[in-house]
Amino acid sequence: MVRNPTQVDAAVERMRTLTRPVGLTGARDWDVSVVDQSRVVLTPTRDGSVRALKDAMSVARDVVRRRIDPQGTKEITVVTQGENRILVQVPGVENPEALKKLIGQTARLEFKLVDLTANPAEVQQGRAPAGSQVLPMAEGGGSMAVKRRVMVSGDQLTSAKQSFDQDGRPDITIIFNSTGARRFGRTTQENVGKPFAIILDNKILSAPTIQQPILGGTASISGNFTVETANQLAVSLASGKLPVKLNVIEERTVGPDLGKDSIHKGAVAAIVATLVVILFMVVTYGRFGVYATLALIINAFLILGIMALFNATLTLPGIAGFVLTIGAAVDANVLVNERIREEQKRGRKVRDAIETGYREAFTAIFDANITNVIAATLMWYFGSGPIRGFAVVLMIGIVTSVFTAVYFTRMLTALWVRRARPRTMNL
Amino acid sequence: MRLLKLVPDDTNIDFMRWRNVALVISLVVTLSSIGFTIYRGLNLGVDFVGGQMIRTTFAQPVDVEQLRGRVEGLQLGEASIQEFGGPKSYQIRLPKPAGGDATANVAAEKVKALLTQSYPGARIDAVETVSGKVSGELARDGAMALGLAMLGIAIYIWFRFEWQFGVGALVTLFHDVSMILGFFAFTRRQVDLNVVAALLTIVGYSLNDTVVIYDRIRENLRKYRKMAIIPLLNLSLNETLSRTIVTSLSVLLALGVLLLLGPEVIRNLTIAIFLGIFIGTYSSIYISATILVWLGVKPDSFLRADNEPAGGAEPSRA
Numbered sequence: 001m002v003r004n005p006t007q008v009d010a011a012v013e014r015m016r017t018l019t020r021p022v023g024l025t026g027a028r029d030w031d032v033s034v035v036d037q038s039r040v041v042l043t044p045t046r047d048g049s050v051r052a053l054k055d056a057m058s059v060a061r062d063v064v065r066r067r068i069d070p071q072g073t074k075e076i077t078v079v080t081q082g083e084n085r086i087l088v089q090v091p092g093v094e095n096p097e098a099l100k101k102l103i104g105q106t107a108r109l110e111f112k113l114v115d116l117t118a119n120p121a122e123v124q125q126g127r128a129p130a131g132s133q134v135l136p137m138a139e140g141g142g143s144m145a146v147k148r149r150v151m152v153s154g155d156q157l158t159s160a161k162q163s164f165d166q167d168g169r170p171d172i173t174i175i176f177n178s179t180g181a182r183r184f185g186r187t188t189q190e191n192v193g194k195p196f197a198i199i200l201d202n203k204i205l206s207a208p209t210i211q212q213p214i215l216g217g218t219a220s221i222s223g224n225f226t227v228e229t230a231n232q233l234a235v236s237l238a239s240g241k242l243p244v245k246l247n248v249i250e251e252r253t254v255g256p257d258l259g260k261d262s263i264h265k266g267a268v269a270a271i272v273a274t275l276v277v278i279l280f281m282v283v284t285y286g287r288f289g290v291y292a293t294l295a296l297i298i299n300a301f302l303i304l305g306i307m308a309l310f311n312a313t314l315t316l317p318g319i320a321g322f323v324l325t326i327g328a329a330v331d332a333n334v335l336v337n338e339r340i341r342e343e344q345k346r347g348r349k350v351r352d353a354i355e356t357g358y359r360e361a362f363t364a365i366f367d368a369n370i371t372n373v374i375a376a377t378l379m380w381y382f383g384s385g386p387i388r389g390f391a392v393v394l395m396i397g398i399v400t401s402v403f404t405a406v407y408f409t410r411m412l413t414a415l416w417v418r419r420a421r422p423r424t425m426n427l
Numbered sequence: 428m429r430l431l432k433l434v435p436d437d438t439n440i441d442f443m444r445w446r447n448v449a450l451v452i453s454l455v456v457t458l459s460s461i462g463f464t465i466y467r468g469l470n471l472g473v474d475f476v477g478g479q480m481i482r483t484t485f486a487q488p489v490d491v492e493q494l495r496g497r498v499e500g501l502q503l504g505e506a507s508i509q510e511f512g513g514p515k516s517y518q519i520r521l522p523k524p525a526g527g528d529a530t531a532n533v534a535a536e537k538v539k540a541l542l543t544q545s546y547p548g549a550r551i552d553a554v555e556t557v558s559g560k561v562s563g564e565l566a567r568d569g570a571m572a573l574g575l576a577m578l579g580i581a582i583y584i585w586f587r588f589e590w591q592f593g594v595g596a597l598v599t600l601f602h603d604v605s606m607i608l609g610f611f612a613f614t615r616r617q618v619d620l621n622v623v624a625a626l627l628t629i630v631g632y633s634l635n636d637t638v639v640i641y642d643r644i645r646e647n648l649r650k651y652r653k654m655a656i657i658p659l660l661n662l663s664l665n666e667t668l669s670r671t672i673v674t675s676l677s678v679l680l681a682l683g684v685l686l687l688l689g690p691e692v693i694r695n696l697t698i699a700i701f702l703g704i705f706i707g708t709y710s711s712i713y714i715s716a717t718i719l720v721w722l723g724v725k726p727d728s729f730l731r732a733d734n735e736p737a738g739g740a741e742p743s744r745a
Contacts, residue, residue, distance in 0.1 A: 250558060251556040252555045255550060255553055261690065262693075265689060266689055266693065269685045269690075273685055274681070277681050280680055283431045284432075284673060285430065320627065321624075321628075323681075324628045324632065327632060327674075327678050328635060330674065330678070331635060331670075334670050334673045335670055338667075338673070341669075345436060360646075363642055363646075364642035367584075367587055367641075368634070368635045368638040368642075370583065371580045371596075372631055374580055375580055375630070378572065378575045378579045379576050379627070382568065383569060383571075387569055387573075387623065387627070390627050426430060
């Protein structure tokens with residue numbers, strides 16, 4: 001609302017300079033427009049909201065990571081997924097509920113003065129004088145009117161620790177940064193004898209009376225805490241508030257026994273399966289089977305290495321993709337070796353049969369793998385979560401399988417032919 | 428060392444002789460698969476419909492009806508209880524609670540408390556909670572990604588080969604996917620994200636098989652221009668037969684080991700892929716190749732590409 005209509009244009013100009021450009025298209029994050037000649041309305045543009053969400057999500061991701069792992073030593077995964085999701089993976093959690101609380105709490109801490117002028121009857125009905133608001137108490141019901149103006153907020157603290165008060169009850173000691181300390185000191189100085197409210201996520205934790213100015217920049221928050229909840233809140237406060245509220249929409253827990261059991265069984269099965277395939281390859285293709293096996297092993301390490309490089313997690317669909325690429329690599333070797341057999345049968349000499357075999361088999365390998373690349377790209381682009389995991393592994397795997405199954409084995413074969421100059425070959 | 432040769436040299440199997448029989452069988456099975464999937468519906472897991480799944484192992488074998496009664500006593504909606512991997516392991520599924528995500532967590536806690544109290548020594552192996560929002564998205568995105576991937580592949584094959592081959596690949600993939608879904612609808616096995624992973628793997632494998640055979644058909648079409656289409660397809664299939672057998676067998680061997688020794692959690696996935704290898708191998712011979720006969724692929728389909736690449740007489744060539 002602009003009081004003097006002649007200044008509307010000036011106000012609009014002033015506000016426009018406050019908006020920020022988004023991206024390279026010249027779009028700005030807020031639209032400034034004038035309604036009824038005297039009201040200036042700010043509407044977020046589409047680009048603006050997208051960016052605001054993106055910024056909020058990346059802050060939220062960092063906050064969540066700090067909360068779960070303040071020391072940065074645990075093996076946790078915190079990544080944003082899609083536009084407005086965060087995926088958190090934590091191994092060895094004993095109490096998933098506590099973890100969810102830790103993630104879900106916004107932890108917006110505010111100190112506000114209690115409005116003593118408010119009429120208690122009106123406060124009961126939820127009405128507060130201008131410049132104040134009614135907030136509920138965190139414990140025991142009831143509500144209280146507080147000034148809207150924030151004395152100090154959680155953004156202005158440098159640390160928060162769980163401690164104990166004089167009576168030995170758990171509380172939280174916070175230390176403000178210099179601006180926070182100065183503001184807290186000044187306000188307490190001006191309001192000695194009056195109560196102020198400590199507000200967490202719009203609920204009043206407590207409303208102590210200011211006995212004397214607090215100038216040291218520290219304060220303690222008491223409430224009905226246990227050591228655990230106090231500790232949790234301290235961690236949340238120290239890690240900063242979440243810019244958005246997070247809801248848990250998907251949760252999967254695997255018990256430690258089942259996890260170990262499955263992994264053990266899965267590992268044994270995978271090793272036996274690999275050995276069986278290797279045996280089959282060697283029995284079928286002899287020397288060339290050994291080359292194929294070497295290529296497969298290198299391929300598996302390459303895929304896992306590249307995935308580690310990109311920090312990709314191996315999910316079950318990812319494992320399926322892995323199995324498929326290993327299958328494709330086996331197939332590439334089979335195609336080459338069968339083709340060499342065929343060419344030999346047609347009467348070609350060793351070196352010629354190998355050359356032709358690789359050349360002729362390549363078109364099939366190439367087309368089969370390109371179609372898989374196309375499928376993987378589309379799945380990655382349009383799919384979500386698990387399908388993307390599958391697609392990523394498939395894309396990595398296709399590149400490495402073609403490389404190892406075609407070029408690497410060809411190199412081994414060429415080395416053998418050059419060294420041994422075989423007149424016949426057992427294939 | 429004498430090497431293993433599973434397929435004798437110079438086989439001459441008349442695959443195409445049974446093509447009409449195969450086509451009828453495929454048609455019947457595919458249609459009934461689609462029918463089963465539509466009318467009986469798939470047993471969709473929590474991943475796609477939302478809700479909760481709790482897997483638990485008891486110290487002693489328990490009475491399922493009693494367990495069901497106790498779980499339903501919690502008033503959390505209709506529970507489905509299934510044995511999972513042994514007489515002491517069960518999977519309990521609960522529908523999506525009406526009250527949103529917060530109540531979902533409360534519900535899981537209640538079941539966990541019930542299990543540990545009523546059955547001493549019970550172990551909670553896994554808990555999965557998926558909200559309706561995520562599950563709908565997973566199902567929709569999954570279907571769309573799969574559909575578009577199939578279409579993309581068909582277009583590529585059309586450019587690299589001929590339009591008939593593109594259509595053939597698309598029909599083959601459709602055939603395989605609907606058969607697998609039909610199998611799951613028929614057996615009421617649970618369809619979860621793992622099955623989607625399996626489906627993707629099967630499509631990838633079947634496609635690989637189809638392309639390898641198409642590649643040989645393309646090569647022979649260029650080589651033997653006078654040969655009629657049926658003998659040419661038979662020749663191509665026989666030439667690639669040894670490769671088909673060796674590749675399928677090595678994959679089946681690996682999967683067989685996983686079925687015997689692997690953990691219960693991937694059993695659904697392994698069964699689906701195992702079955703898919705058979706279907707994929709069969710379909711790349713009988714569906715992919717047979718469709719070429721129906722769509723009238725002729726030896727001169729590739730003539731222009733070889734002799735007059737700049738001629739541009741046929742727009743379908745890239």
